[in-house]
Amino acid sequence: xxxxxxxxxxxxxxxxxxxxxxxxxxxxxxxxxxxxxxxxxxxxxxxxxxxxxxxxxxxxxxxxxxxxxxxxxxxxxxxxxxxxxxxxxxxxxxxxxxxxxxxxxxxxxxxxxxxxxxxxxxxxxxxxxxxxxxxxxxxxxxxxxxxxxxxxxxxxxxxxxxxxxxxxxxxxxxxxxxxxxxxxxxxxxxxxxxxxxxxxxxxxxxxxxxxxxxxxxxxxxxxxxxxxxxxxxxxxxxxxxxxxxxxxxxxxxxxxxxxxxxxxxxxxxxxxxxxxxxxxxxxxxxxxxxxxxxxxxxxxxxxxxxxxxxxxxxxxxxxxxxxxxxxxxxxxxxxxxxxxxxxxxxxxxxxxxxxxxxxxxxxxxxxxxxxxxxxxxxxxxxxxxxxxxxxxxxxxxxxxxxxxxxxxxxxxxxxxxxxxxxxxxxxxxxxxxxxxxxxxxxxxxxxxxxxxxxxxxxxxxxxxxxxxxxxxxxxxxxxxxxxxxxxxxxxxxxxxxxxxxxxxxxxxxxxxxxxxxxxxxxxxxxxxxxxxxxxxxxxxxxxxxxxxxxxxxxxxxxxxxxxxxxxxxxxxxxxxxxxxxxxxxxxxxxxxxxxxxxxxxxxxxxxxxx
Amino acid sequence: xxxxxxxxxxxxxxxxxxxxxxxxxxxxxxxxxxxxxxxxxxxxxxxxxxxxxxxxxxxxxxxxxxxxxxxxxxxxxxxxxxxxxxxxxxxxxxxxxxxxxxxxxxxxxxxxxxxxxxxxxxxxxxxxxxxxxxxxxxxxxxxxxxxxxxxxxxxxxxxxxxxxxxxxxxxxxxxxxxxxxxxxxxxxxxxxxxxxxxxxxxxxxxxxxxxxxxxxxxxxxxxxxxxxxxxxxxxxxxxxxxxxxxx
Numbered sequence: 001x002x003x004x005x006x007x008x009x010x011x012x013x014x015x016x017x018x019x020x021x022x023x024x025x026x027x028x029x030x031x032x033x034x035x036x037x038x039x040x041x042x043x044x045x046x047x048x049x050x051x052x053x054x055x056x057x058x059x060x061x062x063x064x065x066x067x068x069x070x071x072x073x074x075x076x077x078x079x080x081x082x083x084x085x086x087x088x089x090x091x092x093x094x095x096x097x098x099x100x101x102x103x104x105x106x107x108x109x110x111x112x113x114x115x116x117x118x119x120x121x122x123x124x125x126x127x128x129x130x131x132x133x134x135x136x137x138x139x140x141x142x143x144x145x146x147x148x149x150x151x152x153x154x155x156x157x158x159x160x161x162x163x164x165x166x167x168x169x170x171x172x173x174x175x176x177x178x179x180x181x182x183x184x185x186x187x188x189x190x191x192x193x194x195x196x197x198x199x200x201x202x203x204x205x206x207x208x209x210x211x212x213x214x215x216x217x218x219x220x221x222x223x224x225x226x227x228x229x230x231x232x233x234x235x236x237x238x239x240x241x242x243x244x245x246x247x248x249x250x251x252x253x254x255x256x257x258x259x260x261x262x263x264x265x266x267x268x269x270x271x272x273x274x275x276x277x278x279x280x281x282x283x284x285x286x287x288x289x290x291x292x293x294x295x296x297x298x299x300x301x302x303x304x305x306x307x308x309x310x311x312x313x314x315x316x317x318x319x320x321x322x323x324x325x326x327x328x329x330x331x332x333x334x335x336x337x338x339x340x341x342x343x344x345x346x347x348x349x350x351x352x353x354x355x356x357x358x359x360x361x362x363x364x365x366x367x368x369x370x371x372x373x374x375x376x377x378x379x380x381x382x383x384x385x386x387x388x389x390x391x392x393x394x395x396x397x398x399x400x401x402x403x404x405x406x407x408x409x410x411x412x413x414x415x416x417x418x419x420x421x422x423x424x425x426x427x428x429x430x431x432x433x434x435x436x437x438x439x440x441x442x443x444x445x446x447x448x449x450x451x452x453x454x455x456x457x458x459x460x461x462x463x464x465x466x467x468x469x470x471x472x473x474x475x476x477x478x479x480x481x482x483x484x485x486x487x488x489x490x491x492x493x494x495x496x497x498x499x500x501x502x503x504x505x506x507x508x509x510x511x512x513x514x515x516x517x518x519x520x521x522x523x524x525x526x527x528x529x530x531x532x533x534x535x536x537x538x539x540x541x542x543x544x545x546x547x548x549x550x551x552x553x554x555x556x557x558x559x560x561x562x563x564x565x566x567x568x569x570x571x572x573x574x575x576x577x578x579x580x581x582x583x584x585x586x587x588x589x590x591x592x593x594x595x596x597x598x599x600x601x602x603x604x605x606x607x608x609x610x
Numbered sequence: 611x612x613x614x615x616x617x618x619x620x621x622x623x624x625x626x627x628x629x630x631x632x633x634x635x636x637x638x639x640x641x642x643x644x645x646x647x648x649x650x651x652x653x654x655x656x657x658x659x660x661x662x663x664x665x666x667x668x669x670x671x672x673x674x675x676x677x678x679x680x681x682x683x684x685x686x687x688x689x690x691x692x693x694x695x696x697x698x699x700x701x702x703x704x705x706x707x708x709x710x711x712x713x714x715x716x717x718x719x720x721x722x723x724x725x726x727x728x729x730x731x732x733x734x735x736x737x738x739x740x741x742x743x744x745x746x747x748x749x750x751x752x753x754x755x756x757x758x759x760x761x762x763x764x765x766x767x768x769x770x771x772x773x774x775x776x777x778x779x780x781x782x783x784x785x786x787x788x789x790x791x792x793x794x795x796x797x798x799x800x801x802x803x804x805x806x807x808x809x810x811x812x813x814x815x816x817x818x819x820x821x822x823x824x825x826x827x828x829x830x831x832x833x834x835x836x837x838x839x840x841x842x843x844x845x846x847x848x849x850x851x852x853x854x855x856x857x
Contacts, residue, residue, distance in 0.1 A: 472723070475723060475724055475726075476723045478726045478727060478728070479722050479723050479724055479725060479726060479727055480711075480714045480719050480720050480721070480722040480725075480727045480730065481720065481721055481722060481723050482727070483703065483707065483711055483714070483727040484711070484714075484715075484720040484721075486700065486702055486703065487700045487703075487711055489702075490699075490700040490701050490702050490703070491698040491699065491700060491701070493662075493694070493698050494694070494698035494699060494700065494767075495700075496681065496682045496683050497660060497662075497682045497683070497686055497692055497694075497698075498683075498686060498711065498712045498715050498767060498770075498771065499683045499686045499687050499712075499715040499716065499771070500683065500711075500715055500720060501683055505720065505721075508721065
């Protein structure tokens, strides 16, 4: 009994931190309608800054709390700077650009933090004056955690006062309800938004600095917390503070008790909870229907053209690619093998984004499922390569069939969050189920059959399979199915009223894209000889988005160019430096701000102007 | 011969009774106008008929088949076409492709992955566009069309499924007066030739009284008058609604 009580209390302490971070995220979303991927970075840097200050001044209670407050303030200022420098230019962009742009900031901040504080985990000083523990029904419980538990409701109360009893808060609420109206009332929206980002990021920084006495400060804190905060915000209802509070409490308890009941799948539990809530209560526990952000495919509605010469160009390119091994060395062939695989991966994602307007933030799940499908067949069933390669798209397709059924029930940002959740589920299974997947160590020794073991032979095999799959995807894009997908994106109202079952079309597209990504994943496993959980993780999903965006959304050939440029940039530039995240982050921000139409779109624009 | 029988439709939004006990019958050959001041519940009525909204109570039967509870695409498949007050077309496709989509949907070929869509049903699509006077713009993207032209594309899309009942929500909004009359003349011709049953809403009284075979008058969710254009024009309650209640 007392053990359960202590477990519940530690769940409450977790909930307090979750609430601090997710309240900031939900406030920022409520006003700016931007889901800020970088929110976790402010939490992480808040923890680092807090650590430095506490090391220096944290010997007294005043010094400790002063340090925490200073860290929060500093993050608020950084957040305001990000609003002015980046977000301000993204308010009218499609959500894909907003998510990617803020993810670029995540990468830049990771490298900046590594440069400033080093890669080692940092253990902080305990909070002065709160070092002991109290006995609760004979079980010791940390005093500091008790203070945290009190802090959650305190912050909620202060925020309530701020939003209901001050003029600024009233304006923010007005802007949350109706952005246009607020600016019509003579409020300078730019200053309001900067202020909101200050508040939101200060809350994230506060949450981070308060973690210093509880756990080590690491460079992985940002993604871990932001994904959890997404779940809280989505479960609670986007933009709803009480919803975030309620969801934090529920998820804190789910984690505290989940670890007792299902220690192997604690991560899965949280995302499963979110998926179930979203299906039962589409707008979250306390969200309202009108708070659903509009999907903004406006920039994605330029007609696709088939182009009669395209056939011949494609065949010529294929022939040229097939001849490469005759002239080039092994290194170039290996590189090109990976480019071809990634081209299929990017093209499969483009089917969803470009044609369906469905921005998936978890497409790596299906690439990874394919890779694991092949590797598991080799490892556990001693399957020969052809059989394993056939299994790869089947497993990925089955995964997409299951996840897609949930995901296509929602559109826009909710779709992005759901795909992210399912990718996290797949990732945590690969990561935690060590007996089967090898956990973090992955699966090694996934080598091709003897007849395809040569670099050139495997390249030709890859080229044949990926070329065939790409050709099929392209046929599908211009066949009635691709048109039906576009119809659902252009106007789901009209599509439904002329007999198109939009959800079903989108579901099938999800399965088709997942299957194609699975084939790419299977080929990748044999190309590398091994698979790791990173193949299912968020960064690879983002890489795929960057490839699609680099190539340009409006063209069918874009993803191919994007994959090639991205992979060459990756292997030739970024692998040569330790600061690849910084470079990639800056590339992403530049893409989003300067070349929103991608390389192919940019070139087409130049040609059109000339 | 088709018959759409609407009985005692009810729908409220948070305490406001938007549609309150509406009943009427629409038969082949009817060009029935639904008029009423802004906020009378006309668009809600349309959304209830084509399944976009679910009524709180009441029934809508097409030749005996209950439509209430069916999703819009099922109701469409049973032969109820519709155009929207704010035009909704597929902006990334050409005019012809918009119509071809409807024909593909009708032929249940939407899940085809092989044959290019642009080559399928092009001739019938062009014929339909010719009927509404849009054949000349068949290969322009829908995203760049003028508003009145979009309305005509919508009509061609609605006709493509050969509906027995056609619901047209403000079919001539945003058109020049001459265009309005031409479109309504075309609609009236279709009603005669194909035995269509058309229900339409309209603000322009010249259009209503010039073309409708019968008129329904809606005010605050209730039907307050029904009859021939001449009868409705003479009805004192209608005059009160349109001229303001002086008593």
